[in-house]
Amino acid sequence: MIFVILHLAMSEKLNNPSCATCGARQKSVFCSLNSDQLVQMDEHKGCDFYKKGETIFKEGAIARGLFCVNKGKIKLSRMGPSGKEQIVRFAKGGDIIGYNSMLSRRPLSATASCLEDSAVCFIPSQQFFALIKKDPNFSLKILELTAKNWDDASRLITDMAQKTTKQRLAEMLLWLKETFGLDEDNCIDVKLSREEIANMVGTATEAVIRLLADLKKENLIALEGKKIKMLDIHGLVMLADLID
């Protein structure tokens, strides 16, 4: 019996890294919580590991809490009417996902799946709402986040409506660079299939392939296997923004 209890305790400790020492928290919306609040979080949260390709939550489900990404890379996508996936956002260490559904009181509007092995904490909705009710600064942080999300989304709507596929591709490459950064080789530090890129840009896989080849011809990028090397960021910006 003792052993069982010990085992559970150890397992829990392993599975629940403390928020107080979580590196990802520093750059998250939880960065300015005090130690009391952190203890509360630790007591109620859970942490799970997901393998590449696994789903964290599905579009249409009811959210019982939010997820905070400890480590890994996650794509958020929705199903279009014809069954085609549209990638609407990415999340990485320090980002939270699934919160919007609780705030909007609507079912989850996107599916979250892992682009690589990931560690993700779960924070029950009560905890989240308790923070909002008691800590106006936290409310403001979340408001800033949702406001920026909306701002970005409405810019994206304009882009989708008005830009050519090639411009949108250039823009998405720049977005990926901002989100995931570049590795030592100047390549975008995330592994996506051509189909996934197409599902961001909102086009067909073949179009992405052809347009990537075009960008390569124009010396804006280089293709090294699956990796995309950014050769001329300024050129990509000019292309994406239609600056001559």
Add this chain to the structure above:
Amino acid sequence: MIFVILHLAMSEKLNNPSCATCGARQKSVFCSLNSDQLVQMDEHKGCDFYKKGETIFKEGAIARGLFCVNKGKIKLSRMGPSGKEQIVRFAKGGDIIGYNSMLSRRPLSATASCLEDSAVCFIPSQQFFALIKKDPNFSLKILELTAKNWDDASRLITDMAQKTTKQRLAEMLLWLKETFGLDEDNCIDVKLSREEIANMVGTATEAVIRLLADLKKENLIALEGKKIKMLDIHGLVMLADLID
């Protein structure tokens, strides 16, 4: 001197209808404020009248407060890279606009202009933030609003990326119906030019004209002068959602 003071007082009274008796407030985010809060609002707000076509604020400016629409119809649009307007949202009585920029701490991301003569109150940012800091229920209301905005926007991104122009047009007609309702004649109760419709759908004016004619042929709508009569809502929903 006395006359001047009297005049100012009268003018202010006329220009500043009390929030307590504002019909639009009932359906706004301010619906559950208490009387103290309403007095505060009244003391600090201003109210302006705008004629059809006038601009309330411009994309890129810094927001000093938010606007609450008392009466009228307003379009929010952004300029695309090639100078083409993209309509991203509408506002009518009871809606607030311009708040997102304060929350995101970014310049205003859209231009607001009147589709008809409108009365719009201005609430300074201090008042708005004071409400958020002191009233968690108000915070939650705003959070719900921004969360829904984002949710709607990300659905729109998927639609823009994946639907045909005709489907998007059908969807926009349904959106207009939801937003502005129908008049006694079953016509969408807002006056928009073909170009403005095109700027919602993200297409060329000519395409809108041709596709409206198609919808008419299919008995989904009727065109009576500038007005669009909704004949078969269910049919439009099916078309927009690609249900066979």
Add this chain to the structure above:
DNA sequence: CGCGCGATTGATTCGGCTCAATAACTGTGG
């Protein structure tokens, strides 16, 4: 009544989607 803007229609062009075939790659088991 004529002016001018918005609406409409027609003709042409082109981007990008679809379908089809092939090549390269990944992981698996022998």
Add this chain to the structure above:
DNA sequence: CCACAGTTATTGAGCCGAATCAATCGCGCG
């Protein structure tokens, strides 16, 4: 380490939707 199968990437050909350009029409208004 290689062979195989299944997946992903690439290339080619053809077609269609929708953008563009151009011309005309219609209406509201001074």
